[in-house]
Amino acid sequence: MMKRPAHLTPENATHFQHESVAAVYDRRLPYPDEVFDVLLGLVTDQPRCALDLGAGTGDLARPLAEQLAWVDAVDMSPAMIARGQAFPGGDRPNLRWLEGRAEDMELAPPYALITAGESLHWMDWDILLPRLKPLLTEHGYLAMVYRRERPAPWQMDLDALIAEFSTVKNYEKYNLVEELERRHLFRAVDRHELAAVTNQQSIDDYIDSFHSRSSLSREVMPSVDAYTFDEQLGTLVQPWSENGMLTLQTEAVVSWGIPLEYPATGGSAP
Ligand SMILES: C[S@@+](CC[C@H](N)C(=O)[O-])C[C@H]1O[C@@H](n2cnc3c(N)ncnc32)[C@H](O)[C@@H]1O
Structure with missing residues (x-):
């Protein structure tokens, strides 16, 4: 089996089970609206049902449920x-929350679209991907969505601060689509890089947003580190703020394609 990037461990994925991470997850800036135009454009089959993997608080699933028959x-x-259930749209009757691992959750196909927002990198690709294709309708896709802030004027110092305080010291840069394709688990069809959207955010919310990351969970960081990180980040961004607010540019990428099937056991791809 091919080696995964070292920091993508099941243990690091469990940090999203921390109350402190979930509590500040909504400080991540929302996906640009255009993400949903792209995702909905990928739904061409009936029934118009979607499966959202690693749905978290439903940043993708809740808006999708507004437009689709079932999510x-x-x-x-x-x-x-x-x-997620308590957020707007979280209690829609056509949105079903399923608690468990995507790799072995009992599901109710067919789905015209499978989405994964900032989540698929955490999953066991060799187990998960081969099970997805049979869940899709004939023209169904797997779409992976990522968002991030465009580099800010304070980016270099921010990167240094994160490197100092992150609890993940073995981070390896990777390209998820390439990793999946190398394993013969996915055939990419296309990707859209969406124009950045301008958002305003208070310094406090901006600081909290970093603690929604697995690598900066307040439940794993020594409390003195969490305190120092917050202090130093606040000092760093203060000169760039206006009335306590920062201007941020959120961009997103949607990549889609076909998950491929091959025997999960037996080890080698065709
Ligand atoms: C960064 S959050 C993304 C949440 C949401 N999709 C979004 O776009 O905001 C990653 C989520 O994936 C979930 N996750 C990680 N591994 C998982 C797995 N094997 N099965 C189900 N969920 C998983 C975590 O619990 C977490 O809620």
Whole structure:
């Protein structure tokens, strides 16, 4: 079996089960609206049902459920699901929250679209991907969505601060689509890089947003580190703020394609 990037461990994925992570997850800036135009454009089959893998608080699943007949939202974090259920649209009758691992959750296909927002990198690709194709309708896709802030004027110092305080010291850069394709688990069809959207955020919320990351969970960081990180980040961004607010540019990428089937056991791809 090919080696995964070292930091993508099941243990690090469990950090999303921390109450403190779930509590500040909504400080991540929302996906740009255009993400949903792209995702909905990928739904061409009936029934218009979607499966959202690693749905978290439903940043993808809740808006998708507004437009589709049905959405199954799978996540292994009870804390994230509980928050998501309480957010707008979280209690829609056509949105079903399923608590457990995507790799072995019992599902109700067919789905015209499978989505994964900032989540698929955490999963066991060799187990999960081969099970996805049979869940899809004939023209169904797996779409992976990522968002991030465009580099800010304070980016270099921010990167240094994160490197100092992150509890993940073995981070390895990777390209998820390439990793999946190398393993013969996925055939990419296309990707859209969406134009950045401008958002305003308070310094406090901006600081909290970093603690929604697995690598900066307040439940794993020594409390003195969490305190120092917050102090130093606040000092860093203060000169760039206006009335306590920062201007941020959120961009997103949607990549989609076909998950491939091959025997999960036996080890080698065709
Ligand atoms: C960064 S959050 C993304 C949440 C949401 N999709 C979004 O776009 O905001 C990653 C989520 O994946 C979930 N997750 C990680 N591994 C998982 C697995 N094997 N099965 C189900 N959920 C998983 C975590 O619990 C977490 O809620």
